[in-house]
Structures are given as C-alpha cells and as structure tokens.
Amino acid sequence: MDSVDTVKNEVLEERVPSRTEIFLQLEQRIKDVKAEPPIKHDPDNVLEVHNLIKYFPIKTGLFSRVTGYVRAVDGVSFNIKKGTTMGLVGESGCGKTTVGKTILRLTEKTAGQVYFNGIEIHDIPKGEMRKLRPKIQMIFQDPYSSLSPRLPVAEIIGEAVREHDIVPAHEMDAYLDKIMKQCGLQPYHKDRYPHEFSGGQRQRICIARSIALKPDFIICDEPVSALDVSIQAQIINLMMDLQKRLGLTYLFISHDLSVVEHISDTIGVMYLGTMVEFGSKEQLFSNPMHPYTAALFSAIPVPDPDVKMDRIILEGSIPSPANPPSGCKFHTRCPKCMGICRQVVPVPKEIEPGHTVACHLYD
Numbered sequence: 049m050d051s052v053d054t055v056k057n058e059v060l061e062e063r064v065p066s067r068t069e070i071f072l073q074l075e076q077r078i079k080d081v082k083a084e085p086p087i088k089h090d091p092d093n094v095l096e097v098h099n100l101i102k103y104f105p106i107k108t109g110l111f112s113r114v115t116g117y118v119r120a121v122d123g124v125s126f127n128i129k130k131g132t133t134m135g136l137v138g139e140s141g142c143g144k145t146t147v148g149k150t151i152l153r154l155t156e157k158t159a160g161q162v163y164f165n166g167i168e169i170h171d172i173p174k175g176e177m178r179k180l181r182p183k184i185q186m187i188f189q190d191p192y193s194s195l196s197p198r199l200p201v202a203e204i205i206g207e208a209v210r211e212h213d214i215v216p217a218h219e220m221d222a223y224l225d226k227i228m229k230q231c232g233l234q235p236y237h238k239d240r241y242p243h244e245f246s247g248g249q250r251q252r253i254c255i256a257r258s259i260a261l262k263p264d265f266i267i268c269d270e271p272v273s274a275l276d277v278s279i280q281a282q283i284i285n286l287m288m289d290l291q292k293r294l295g296l297t298y299l300f301i302s303h304d305l306s307v308v309e310h311i312s313d314t315i316g317v318m319y320l321g322t323m324v325e326f327g328s329k330e331q332l333f334s335n336p337m338h339p340y341t342a343a344l345f346s347a348i349p350v351p352d353p354d355v356k357m358d359r360i361i362l363e364g365s366i367p368s369p370a371n372p373p374s375g376c377k378f379h380t381r382c383p384k385c386m387g388i389c390r391q392v393v394p395v396p397k398e399i400e401p402g403h404t405v406a407c408h409l410y411d
C-alpha cells in the first residue's frame with residue numbers, strides 16, 4: 049500500500065474546530081475567492097459560474113454582529129453552452145434554487161464569478177442590470193402563486209413587454225397573440241384571469257410571460273413539479289420545442305431525475321451547497337462516479353416489473369447547511385468514507401473530458 053492510500057485509510061484524529069475558528073476560516077475563504085483573477089470567457093458559453101459562494105450571515109447580540117454563516121452555496125462552478133440545457137439536481141435544501149436566484153441577482157453573491165455572455169452580472173450598476181433583465185428570465189415552480197390574480201392574461205404577459213419596450217405599442221396586440229399561440233394558448237384567453245385556467249395552462253402563461261421578453265437564457269426552477277404527470281410531459285415538450293425554435297438556453301433545476309434525463313444535455317449534482325459531480329447526461333447516467341450521485345440515480349424507478357431495482361440506501365445523519373461537517377460534507381452518509389474524508393475537503397477533478405467529480409476516491 050503506498051503512502052497516499054495509507055493517509056486515505058488512516059482514521060485521522062478528529063478535532064472539532066470551535067465556532068470562532070470556523071467563522072475565521074470562512075472569512076478567509078471569502079477573501080481568497082474574491083481575490084481570484086477573472087476567468088477567461090469562452091464565447092460558446094452563455095453562462096459561466098466560477099466558485100460561486102452564497103453565505104447567509106448569522107447575526108447575534110444587541111448590535112447584530114455577524115458571528116457565523118449558513119453556507120447555502122459553497123464554491124459552485126459550471127458553464128452552459130448556447131442552446132443547451134443544464135439540469136441541476138440534488139435533494140431539497142441543497143442550494144439549487146439559491147444558485148438560480150444568485151445568478152439572476154435576486155440575491156447578491158458573497159463571492160465568486162457569474163458571467164452572462166461575458167458580462168459579470170454582479171459588477172454592473174443597477175441601471176445596466178435593468179437593461180439585461182429581459183435577457184435572463186425565470187420560470188417558477190408554482191404557477192398558482194407566480195401570477196397576479198388581479199391581472200388578465202394580456203396584462204400579465206404584456207406588462208414587462210411594454211416596460212422594456214420590446215415591441216412598438218401599435219404591434220403589441222399582434223405580438224401577444226403570436227406569443228400566446230407559440231405557448232399553446234388562444235388569443236381569446238387574453239381577457240381571462242389566472243383562476244379561470246388549469247395548472248398546466250397557468251404554467252403556459254408563465255412560459256409566455258418569459259419568452260415575450262425575447263430572452264437568451266431561462267432559469268426553470270422546478271417548473272413541472274406542481275403539475276400532474278400527463279401535463280408535465282406537455283410542458284416539457286413545449287419547453288424543448290421553444291428551445292429549438294428560439295435558440296434558448298436553460299438551467300433546469302429539479303429533483304425529478306427522469307425529467308432531467310429527458311431534457312438536459314449536461315447535469316450538475318449538488319449536495320449541501322457544493323457541486324459534487326458535473327458532466328454530460330450520458331456520462332452521469334451511464335457512469336455516476338460520486339457515491340452520492342450513484343445513490344441518487346439508483347432511486348430512479350424502472351418502468352419494468354421484471355427488473356429488480358438495485359437501490360443504494362444511505363444511512364447516517366443529514367447535516368444542516370448551518371453546521372456542515374468538516375472535510376467532505378457527504379462523509380456522514382457515505383458508504384465509502386475513508387479517514388481523509390473527515391478532514392480534507394475534496395477538490396473537483398476532471399476524470400474525463402467534461403466530467404468533474406469532487407471525491408477522494410479519485411485522488
């Protein structure tokens with residue numbers, strides 16, 4: 049056994065760092081990531097995210113001093129090529145939606161870099177950001193609560209179109225008709241209110257509202273999980289059709305792996321705020337290398353009663369993002385945990401072109 053294996057398998061003496069030590073380490077990490085040089089922009093990429101960090105401060109005492117952080121997103125990196133879809137998967141609370149909101153600048157990043165078509169979104173002033181907003185849109189999970197119940201459909205779709213001067217006023221009516229038809233709605237739906245539609249139709253209104261602004265990139269945050277299965281397929285097919293016709297790029301956030309497999313070109317797997325594996329759909333589904341990805345993918349139902357599912361059951365406690373374990377964040381549940389995993393954070397490594405894994409098994 050060579051020396052690396054010895055270190056890997058040795059159970060290193062565990063010392064739990066104090067809260068102050070953790071706080072100082074995180075402050076240092078934020079400083080280090082902020083000091084990193086800008087990444088080189090690849091014109092093929094619509095979105096480039098490098099070492100994105102979003103920590104929510106824990107404030108205590110009379111003067112609300114920051115004494116700790118909840119590490120919602122902790123060093124996430126990925127790129128999305130123009131006209132493709134990246135699926136972002138992971139269990140609830142792993143930071144998928146926070147990544148989406150931070151990219152959109154609905155919440156400010158703590159550190160890291162987010163480039164949209166070569167522009168660092170978080171560095172531009174608010175006025176410039178307003179001009180960029182139509183180009184990056186979001187479709188939310190719940191079509192019921194993301195539409196104003198007081199506005200008719202024409203106003204819901206047309207409000208931002210007017211605000212951002214997307215089409216001249218005299219062409220507005222014809223433009224709304226065209227957008228609604230593209231999304232499977234009829235022009236006579238314009239005067240109706242959201243409560244008059246079914247769940248699937250409401251999600252079509254949400255999609256129409258997004259594409260009416262002629263975006264390049266859409267963040268889809270669990271867009272079909274509130275719908276029943278037959279409607280899910282219709283909405284997914286509509287989104288894929290619009291992508292082909294309009295050249296859209298998607299970040300598709302979901303915990304439904306079958307849907308992600310259907311729509312995505314590349315997939316990122318998140319666990320407790322970190323990206324544990326990233327690669328093409330084929331690479332991840334045929335050869336999931338990270339133990340968490342393997343366990344997650346083993347839970348996908350097989351639609352064949354003769355095939356026995358070989359599920360990997362994870363044991364051990366799920367840590368909280370406010371107090372994650374040191375070393376690899378997955379080590380409390382990992383069936384392959386080694387001594388080194390408890391102390392050293394694994395760094396993402398490219399195992400094959402385009403396939404990155406953060407795990408000490410591949411050191």
Ligand code: SF4
Pocket residue numbers: 338339340376377378379382383384385386389394406407408409
């Ligand atoms: Fe498991 Fe260690 Fe890999 Fe983490 S680094 S996933 S604990 S083997």
